[in-house]
Amino acid sequence: MALPAVLVFVGFGIVPLLGVLALSFANWNGIGAITAAGGRNWVAVLKDPSLPHAVWVTFLIMVLSWAVQTPISLLLGVFIAGHQRYREALAVLYFLPLLLSSAAIAIAYKSLLDPNFGLGAGLGIPLLSQNWLGEGKLAIGVVVYIVSWQFIPFHSLIYQGGVRQIPRSMYEAAEIDGAGRMRQLFSITIPQLKYTIITSSTLMTVGSLTFFDLIFILTAGGPGNATRTLALDMYIRGFQADLMGPASVIAVLLVLVGLGLALLLRRLGGGSASESQMEGA
Amino acid sequence: MTAPVTRAPAGPTTQPRSGPSRRRGRLARANWIGGAxxxxxxxxxxIPIYWIVITSFKTQANYFATNPLKPPTAPTLANYRLVLDNDFVRYFVNSVIVVVGAVVPAVxxxxxxxxxxxxxGQGRLLKAISSMFLMGLAIPLQATIIPVYLIIIKLHLYDSLVAxxxxxxxxxxxxxxxxxxxxIRDVPGELFESMRLDGASEWGTLWYLAFPLTRPALVTVTIYNGLGIWNGFLLPLILTQSPDKRTLPLALWSFxxxxxxxxxxxxxxxxxxxxPILLLYVVGRRQLVSGLSAGFSK
Structure with missing residues (x-):
């Protein structure tokens, strides 16, 4: 019964995974014949000074967006786990960004942030009418902001589910012992959410490796190479410069980083306990 | 709700509010930080969503001239007409075909x-299969797009919705x-056994026992995958080229x-x-939200 799923997954998941490794040792322009290249692609890519930069940008966006999203998602998750009417009403609106595609979000924000015709300019607030996408540091900040805007709803939903599974009796006991709200948050809620935090962080960080559509539409990697992440680098090398070999090298690196991250986060979760949690992601 | 933050870190000393709310214990204390x-x-x-919606009803001249957060005085539908005149119905149909064609078999x-x-699950083969899928979770599958592109070309499927x-x-x-x-693991094993004893096949227990009992999970994965594929950009970008094969996100981009x-x-x-997604959200919000949260924080 598992056969159809196995066939499709092997055909379009595992075979491409091996294929990308094979192609990293090949010359291919995307149309013509594929020829062996030996280790040349690897040498070329690893020597390319733009690689450390792409790795750095990817890392920066990953860490910053994790650092912004995690506390906000956690607190919002706690907030909407409450059963008050107004919180449930707010939660309805919180999820709206989840419905928009990355393409739609990127396009809308691109207009919104336009230094001459965007929201900031229209309101006449100089602070808001900077050249957001025209300056490297600002552009990275904008990417992190939009990523957070888009994905915090999803992660707060995960945290909401986690919070609702914490036994109420723990809070009641804490209450009797006189623990305040902050104390409860740090001594009960957050420790109890350990596995939820790991699940959510895994999804965030592994997911951030493949932010493609958002950055592609928003900045196309610019200004200069300021937001050229590994995923974008792979696309530009492969499908714009027609160098599928070097692009495959980048892809292999992406796969390795993703696997490494997932393993690392599993370790952090502590042995077998996290394994069962991974299975219950 | 807009109480100054300085008053907020009250914790246990916050005044319990009067009357009925006191009964609710912990929740009775007003949580000003949380509320704010x-x-x-x-x-x-x-704010961005509001701005998107009101601006879409402004004329181009009006857009440059007015306060961006003020609703248009004379709303126009001309923008929507322009979008529809650009073949959006076709792109919409393409997106529906791709989503239905992918989500139903996938689920x-x-x-x-x-x-x-x-x-x-005790068999060695099934264990291997299971860990293969688990590994698939940790791999950014989009990184395999180049060989996928090659396979699609070799299958002569390039530039089609099937691709x-x-x-x-x-x-x-x-x-x-x-x-x-x-x-499925949560379905009590005895149910399967008793159904088998009554003469049902494995296939029968799959459809008549497991399927109905796991409906919330089926809804979750349907919605989750459906949203992801509806909003997908990379696969259509790389695997198609003709305008008439565009799905909505790609059409948005070229528009x-x-x-x-x-x-x-x-x-x-x-x-x-x-x-369309918003309409589904309005109709099936409860299913969507509770489904997603049940599926992921189990």
């Missing part, structure tokens, strides 16, 4: 695989199998390239492509 932060986040979420075969893994559908199914399988097998100066029209296209 909640409303603040609402602003963060809603069904994932369900069958999850059932096999749970029911026969988008096949990898979409494959990419959806790991997470679907994971969520579904968690739910934006074409009309970038006409901000209201671009925003109308954003609203229009989101509208």
């Amino acid at each position: 932060a909640g409303w603040l986040w609402l602003l963060v979420v809603m 069904l075969i994932s369900f069958m695989a999850a059932f096999a893994i749970v029911r026969g 988008i559908i096949l990898p979409s199914i494959a990419f959806a399988i790991p997470l679907s199998v994971l969520v579904l097998s968690n739910f 934006q390239g074409q009309y970038s100066v006409n901000v209201p029209a671009v925003l109308a296209s954003v609203v229009l492509t989101t509208l």
Whole structure:
């Protein structure tokens, strides 16, 4: 019964995974014949000074967006786990960004942030009418902001589910012992959410490796190479410069980083306990 | 709700509010920080959305001339007409075909695989299959796009909707199998045994026992995959080229390239492509939200 799923997954998941490794040792322009290249692609890519930069940008966006999203998602998750009417009403609106595609979000924000015709300019607030996408540091900040805007709803939903599974009796006991709200948050809620935090962080960080559509539409990697992440680098090398070999090298690196991250986060979760949690992601 | 933050870190010393709320214990204490932060986040979420919607009803001249947060005095539908005149109905149909064509088989075969893994999970082969899917979760599958492109070319499927559908199914399988097998595991084993004793086949227990009992999980994975594929950009971008094969996100992008100066029209296209999902959200919000949270924080 598992056969159809196995066939499709092997055909379009595992075979491409091996294929990308094979192609990293090949010359291919995307149309013509594929020829062996030996280790040349690897040498070329690893020597390319733009690689450390792409790795750095990817890392920066990953860490910053994790650092912004995690506390906000956690607190919002706690907030909407409450059963008050107004919180449930707010939660309805919180999820709206989840419905928009990355393409739609990127396009809308691109207009919104336009230094001459965007929201900031229209309101006449100089602070808001900077050249957001025209300056490297600002552009990275904008990417992190939009990523957070888009994905915090999803992660707060995960945290909401986690919070609702914490036994109420723990809070009641804490209450009797006189623990305040902050104390409860740090001594009960957050420790109890350990596995939820790991699940959510895994999804965030592994997911951030493949932010493609958002950055592609928003900045196309610019200004200069300021937001050229590994995923974008792979696309530009492969499908714009027609160098599928070097692009495959980048892809292999992406796969390795993703696997490494997932393993690392599993370790952090502590042995077998996290394994069962991974299975219950 | 807009109480100054300085008053907020009250914790246990916050005055319990009067009357009925006191009974509710912990929740009775007004949580001003939480409340203020909640409303603040609402602003963060809603201001861009509000701006997108009102701007999409402005004329281009009006857009440049007026306060961007003021609703248009004379709303116009011209932007929406322009978007529709640009073949959006076709792109919409393409998107529907891709989503239905990918999600239905993806969920069904994932369900069958999850059932096999749970029911026969002791076998070595099924264990290997299960860990293969688990590994698939940790791999950014988009990184395999170049060989996928090659395979699609070799299968002579390039520039067709099927080209988008096949990898979409494959990419959806790991997470679907994971969520579904968690739910099937919760079905008490005795139910399967007694049904088997009554003469039902494994296949019968799959359809008549496991399927109905795991409906919430099926809804979850359907919605989750459906949203992801509806909004997908990379696969259509790489695996198709003709305008008549575009799905909505790709169409949005090329529309934006074409009309970038006409901000209201671009925003109308954003609203229009989101509208079908928004309608589904209005109709099935409870299913969607509770499904997603049940599926992921189990």
